[in-house]
Amino acid sequence: GDSVTQMEGPVTLSEEAFLTINCTYTATGYPSLFWYVQYPGEGLQLLLKATKADDKGSNKGFEATYRKETTSFHLEKGSVQVSDSAVYFCALSAGGTSYGKLTFGQGTILTVHP
Amino acid sequence: GAGVSQSPSNKVTEKGKDVELRCDPISGHTALYWYRQSLGQGLEFLIYFQGNSAPDKSGLPSDRFSAERTGGSVSTLTIQRTQQEDSAVYLCASRGLAGGGTGELFFGEGSRLTVL
Numbered sequence: 001g002d003s004v005t006q007m008e009g010p011v012t013l014s015e016e017a018f019l020t021i022n023c024t025y026t027a028t029g030y031p032s033l034f035w036y037v038q039y040p041g042e043g044l045q046l047l048l049k050a051t052k053a054d055d056k057g058s059n060k061g062f063e064a065t066y067r068k069e070t071t072s073f074h075l076e077k078g079s080v081q082v083s084d085s086a087v088y089f090c091a092l093s094a095g096g097t098s099y100g101k102l103t104f105g106q107g108t109i110l111t112v113h114p
Numbered sequence: 115g116a117g118v119s120q121s122p123s124n125k126v127t128e129k130g131k132d133v134e135l136r137c138d139p140i141s142g143h144t145a146l147y148w149y150r151q152s153l154g155q156g157l158e159f160l161i162y163f164q165g166n167s168a169p170d171k172s173g174l175p176s177d178r179f180s181a182e183r184t185g186g187s188v189s190t191l192t193i194q195r196t197q198q199e200d201s202a203v204y205l206c207a208s209r210g211l212a213g214g215g216t217g218e219l220f221f222g223e224g225s226r227l228t229v230l
Contacts, residue, residue, distance in 0.1 A: 043223040045221065089156075099164065100209055102157075107156060107157070
């Protein structure tokens with residue numbers, strides 16, 4: 001079945017450091033890929049997405065490129081801020097008869113210190 | 115409403131009791147999803163509604179779990195004879211027609227269930 005594997009956390013960084021959170025997936029066909037973020041005390045919200053190979057999703061300084069050859073969708077940010085502290089989830093939607101449901105990775109806790 | 119609303123936000127119950135969790139999706143959103151978020155298990159899909167019908171119930175963990183949706187709007191997730199392993203945060207999400215199968219899911223803040 002479809003699955004998403006994220007790098008294990010937690011990840012602790014200093015402000016302005018470079019961030020990478022690895023995500024790889026297994027799916028039949030051509031899934032759409034997403035990063036969702038959960039800030040403390042809030043619900044999950046979409047951070048960025050990519051719907052086909054080589055697409056780059058970007059938002060709030062975060063980027064991720066859909067790499068079909070390596071089945072990856074790694075999240076990057078060049079300079080993190082304290083306000084980026086949250087849990088990050090990689091997810092896929094397999095399309096077709098999956099009805100848009102998402103398969104999530106385990107989540108990565110990011111803590112950014114001043 | 116402006117977002118997906120879930121109630122109660124917190125529920126503590128005794129083992130063996132039944133609980134009902136409610137989700138009020140974004141107005142006009144026809145697709146509705148329930149997920150469960152628990153430590154060590156990540157986010158698990160439970161059930162999907164399109165309108166009032168549920169074409170995908172594949173994630174419901176046992177026959178103690180059921181869900182319904184009425185009027186194409188509010189959904190209720192019912193857990194009968196709760197067990198301690200049911201303790202988790204239950205998340206509801208809705209999606210509009212825009213974007214088709216790749217459209218953004220909008221999540222509520224969840225209902226935290228604790229079974230003693």
